[in-house]
Amino acid sequence: MTYSNKTIKQPSKKLELLESLRGMAALLIVAFHATELFSLKFNQPFLLSLFEFGDSGVDFFFVLSGFFLALSSLRYIGFRHTVKDFLFKRCVRIYPFYWVISLCIIPVYFLVPSFGKGHETDVGVIVKSLLLIPQAHAPILSVAWFLSHLIAFYLIFAAVIWRPKIASKIILFVLSVSVFFILADVIFGFQLRENTHYLLEFIFSYYNLEFAAGFLLGVFFKRVQLKKSVSLAILLTGCCMFMIAGLLDVYVLQTSAKNSGFSHFYEFVAYGVSSVLIVSGAAFLEKSNKVAVSRGLVILGAASFSIYLTHYLILSILTKIIETIGITTVSLQSLSMVLACMAAVLIGCIIHFSVEKRLVALFRNHLTYKRA
Numbered sequence: 001m002t003y004s005n006k007t008i009k010q011p012s013k014k015l016e017l018l019e020s021l022r023g024m025a026a027l028l029i030v031a032f033h034a035t036e037l038f039s040l041k042f043n044q045p046f047l048l049s050l051f052e053f054g055d056s057g058v059d060f061f062f063v064l065s066g067f068f069l070a071l072s073s074l075r076y077i078g079f080r081h082t083v084k085d086f087l088f089k090r091c092v093r094i095y096p097f098y099w100v101i102s103l104c105i106i107p108v109y110f111l112v113p114s115f116g117k118g119h120e121t122d123v124g125v126i127v128k129s130l131l132l133i134p135q136a137h138a139p140i141l142s143v144a145w146f147l148s149h150l151i152a153f154y155l156i157f158a159a160v161i162w163r164p165k166i167a168s169k170i171i172l173f174v175l176s177v178s179v180f181f182i183l184a185d186v187i188f189g190f191q192l193r194e195n196t197h198y199l200l201e202f203i204f205s206y207y208n209l210e211f212a213a214g215f216l217l218g219v220f221f222k223r224v225q226l227k228k229s230v231s232l233a234i235l236l237t238g239c240c241m242f243m244i245a246g247l248l249d250v251y252v253l254q255t256s257a258k259n260s261g262f263s264h265f266y267e268f269v270a271y272g273v274s275s276v277l278i279v280s281g282a283a284f285l286e287k288s289n290k291v292a293v294s295r296g297l298v299i300l301g302a303a304s305f306s307i308y309l310t311h312y313l314i315l316s317i318l319t320k321i322i323e324t325i326g327i328t329t330v331s332l333q334s335l336s337m338v339l340a341c342m343a344a345v346l347i348g349c350i351i352h353f354s355v356e357k358r359l360v361a362l363f364r365n366h367l368t369y370k371r372a
Contacts, residue, residue: 132147
């Protein structure tokens with residue numbers, strides 16, 4: 001799209017290596033929830049509990065989301081009249097498909113209340129869930145909690161487009177307070193977050209800092225070029241740190257099995273830092289060098305949003321089927337869960353191409369036509 005007074009530069013070429021890494025992060029999250037469900041239903045570790053650290057894919061996702069936002073949207077800054085277009089494109093990317101999945105699930109809680117925890121039929125919770133407004137409860141579609149953060153980030157960036165100087169100062173202040181809050185939490189033995197109101201927890205979330213780190217990395221990426229050897233070293237260092245952090249997490253610290261202040265801090269430091277290294281190494285490696293990437297992983301990356309939103313429901317259904325069939329041996333149960341994971345990913349990809357992409361195109365084309 002061009003504008004009369006100035007022309008906005010188009011975003012750079014698609015970084016397929018990063019897209020494939022986003023697909024791998026989605027696989028980690030699927031494996032994490034499979035491990036969770038397997039332990040719950042069969043009271044046995046799934047694949048030696050190897051993927052109990054799979055929720056680390058969320059940390060990677062936030063860093064990568066911040067990075068991609070910088071790459072695709074820095075061009076809007078300085079063009080105040082593009083705020084509506086920026087928000088329109090971002091909301092169309094998230095809300096229609098999210099609403100379709102949510103509206104398929106909400107009736108279930110009214111028909112079978114035992115499936116939920118009681119708040120799923122509350123009108124206020126439903127409205128806030130559909131609008132992705134932060135609340136004390138998880139949204140009706142529980143795995144979509146991260147979307148509230150994304151919407152907040154997009155609104156903040158819209159403010160930067162509208163009033164760059166003022167908004168940037170406010171963001172810097174909030175980030176500074178967040179860092180101070182984290183340091184105070186560490187000093188007081190991770191007790192502050194346990195007694196914090198959910199809105200303060202949302203504002204001072206570790207994920208916000210990971211997103212900000214990814215965004216700053218994107219700004220740096222657009223201005224600097226690194227040697228291939230340096231980029232590769234950064235990427236390999238990040239991958240090694242991520243894997244070591246995961247193994248240490250699962251078999252020594254077991255933070256993923258806990259919901260403590262220390263566990264969240266460990267995940268932020270271990271997976272957040274390594275994710276920044278992985279994203280930066282992969283991005284700079286691909287910036288000036290063609291990297292051979294599996295088409296399957298690129299497709300997984302493109303379909304990651306559909307996989308994120310649908311996999312837990314699919315896994316829950318398939319796990320219930322495995323339980324109903326009466327498979328008793330751990331080996332067959334594990335094999336069945338592996339097949340369930342594969343099915344969840346495959347169905348997520350099918351939904352991406354048959355529903356998500358078509359919905360986004362429909363809304364963009366129709367509403368763009370109406371506005372014109």
